[in-house]
Amino acid sequence: MKKTTRGTNSRRARSTSLQRRSELTRSSVLAAALGEFARNGLDGARVDRIAQRARVNKQALYYHFGSKKDLFRATLASVYADTVPVERFRAAPDLTPEFAMRALINTLFEFFRRLEDEMAIIAHENRHRGKHLTPKIQEQIRNSVSPIIQAVREVLVRGQREGVFSHDIDAVDLYMTLVAEIMFYFSNAYTLSAIVQRDLSSDKAVEYWKTHVANFTIAALRPGRV
Amino acid sequence: MKKTTRGTNSRRARSTSLQRRSELTRSSVLAAALGEFARNGLDGARVDRIAQRARVNKQALYYHFGSKKDLFRATLASVYADTVPVERFRAAPDLTPEFAMRALINTLFEFFRRLEDEMAIIAHENRHRGKHLTPKIQEQIRNSVSPIIQAVREVLVRGQREGVFSHDIDAVDLYMTLVAEIMFYFSNAYTLSAIVQRDLSSDKAVEYWKTHVANFTIAALRPGRV
């Protein structure tokens, strides 16, 4: 950027960089806040630490976000705003429904696996009984989730149409079921590990659970009397 | 799991002369701590509030538990120490395996439904990455969970023996699957509500999900090629 704007008058160069700077500040604060809130919760999080991690001054943080609680709200919103790469959930239409479903489950696993911090924030918010869920954020949640539900629905409907999936199941229910089995695994890894006495965060363990979920789901979807 | 300080009331101070007094204090502090930690987490919890709710002097709390962190540890342990009502999970042997499984799922729902605070504590501990899980507590977890796993195993094995359940599934995996679908529902009610735009905590909604889980599970367990 510097190279291309070299030569233009200094005032413009400065105002541009200020805008950019502001955005950079916001986003680096949000990134830092995500990690801090995820690990420590709203109360355990330290404003100083967020500012330090974001490499911005504390005052800048207050300037942009107003207060710690507001920053938490903004972070919560950003969790749903940023993170869904829609295209990843487009099921390949050339696969059989069963394999498309397995592929989708695989994608969901990989997707959630990287959202440790986001899941922690969401869990936290639920423990706060949705106190910070403004209508706007609720809408963001729906927007964010809908492409995933849509992807589930597409595969499900195709399977039903082709007669390989049961008609007795609803797409949203299936979505919730899948997310339950995936998120539960990742968010409860530590206490579950005590039960099964294995490290559930290892690649091998994750792969095992992924296969189980896929098999279980496919089995449940087979048509037949229920 | 909730403390039932049955009987002793007015005459308590005099009649429970011995070290009972100590136990009463301990248990009422633990009960208060459970609620406070569940709602607010380790950092958000207030020692004053716990003491107040427990109707004990704040310093009694320190006398018995040493520090806030230690109290959290003790609370976590108590979550698993309070005995699971084993008999509730004894499947009636006169039911068909399918109905026994449905009955078991029903029991699990009712069981977890009352453990809001306990689930929150466990969620907190997972967010803390198991920092407070001492070996002793880990053992308590296993002891606490094993009768439930055992109940799941019994029904599963009976169904497999009678040829109505698939042999492709492991009892522990099934246990985890069921708990995932149940606990996830209760712990994520608020953000999930934003998605489906319904109040998921109503009896009707819980009943709906319970039926879904049962149907889904039974379907998955049908024998046949996978």
Place this chain on the structure above:
Amino acid sequence: MKKTTRGTNSRRARSTSLQRRSELTRSSVLAAALGEFARNGLDGARVDRIAQRARVNKQALYYHFGSKKDLFRATLASVYADTVPVERFRAAPDLTPEFAMRALINTLFEFFRRLEDEMAIIAHENRHRGKHLTPKIQEQIRNSVSPIIQAVREVLVRGQREGVFSHDIDAVDLYMTLVAEIMFYFSNAYTLSAIVQRDLSSDKAVEYWKTHVANFTIAALRPGRV
């Protein structure tokens, strides 16, 4: 004791042992308090710790001494009450005055060297500007110190009479001078060690200082013009 009183009626045996017990309690509390107050001062000392070290119940401590401050006062008094073994300071009359003086200095060194705790208490009291020095304690101080001063005086006077010590020095001044050089060494060992960069508490270092003090004193006492 038990053996000799065996056979006497139980009441007497008990009352005797109670008296004894009381005295034992008092003295073991005082001994524990001495160490605790010496190491930690009045404010830093912990009543719990004193009771624990004395292996008595806290209530016993309060029963016998009333309060922490009173216990400190009692400890301060005991410092001066217990500790001077008069006979040790009787100078051997067959030594020359110079050797008698060296012997006396040696005795003083050995005497103070074992009084680390007592010196700390005294230092503490001085920092408190003598706040706890009741008239009674002041008298105890004089009683306790006077045999030492007397011993110094005897050797000094004998030397003066025999013409080997100067007449220009007062016995009390000499006593204070000696005590200054000895107590200062022991009570400031840690900061002095930083200056001379040696461990002043080693036997060798103490011996060196003892010799210096003796030489210096003897030299100062030689008769001659001042």
Place this chain on the structure above:
Amino acid sequence: MKKTTRGTNSRRARSTSLQRRSELTRSSVLAAALGEFARNGLDGARVDRIAQRARVNKQALYYHFGSKKDLFRATLASVYADTVPVERFRAAPDLTPEFAMRALINTLFEFFRRLEDEMAIIAHENRHRGKHLTPKIQEQIRNSVSPIIQAVREVLVRGQREGVFSHDIDAVDLYMTLVAEIMFYFSNAYTLSAIVQRDLSSDKAVEYWKTHVANFTIAALRPGRV
């Protein structure tokens, strides 16, 4: 050694814009801490009282010093960091060695007489068995003390060269001897007063002891067989 916040007063906040503010806060806290720790020791000192005396917010104290213990360490360091007025210890070369020595002793008396608080801090640290003596502080001690030792050495050597002082004495030993007799007097004034039944802090009493110390020292330094 006492802080003299000279000059700045009303305009202080505005005129000392830069990091001077910080330094002023630090130094006024240190000055207040010196008095409080001297009088009450580490445990007896009250952070509130220090902040109040320093006329700063209590939290400013934590901002600058971290904790009570660290403040004690800083205070201890400051005791030795405040520069010894070297020039005061330069002996006038036109005096005879004997008079130079008397002058030096006089200077030492006047010097230590004003260091009541500093001596108390040092006494506390010794009672703490040098627990807070970091290597850095140890070096500060040496640096602080060395000009005094040097002054003692100069007078001693000159006297030895001129044949009026004995060669049998070491400069550091002489320094320690003098400091012992001076500091001991001031730090033990209260218990010593009980012994001699006089008020040792009066000017007259100090003068008497000063003369005694000088006479005793000069006498000890006379050359001759030891």
Place this chain on the structure above:
DNA sequence: AATGAATGAGTTTTCATTCAT
């Protein structure tokens, strides 16, 4: 006289937030 538990009044420390430059 002995003991575990309780208590109240402090004391240190923390932390979000704001000021002044």
Place this chain on the structure above:
DNA sequence: TATGAATGAAAACTCATTCAT
């Protein structure tokens, strides 16, 4: 805007002392 310093309110924790058995 950026920064170091300041601040007030609250939080955790401590400790001498007393109670009840």
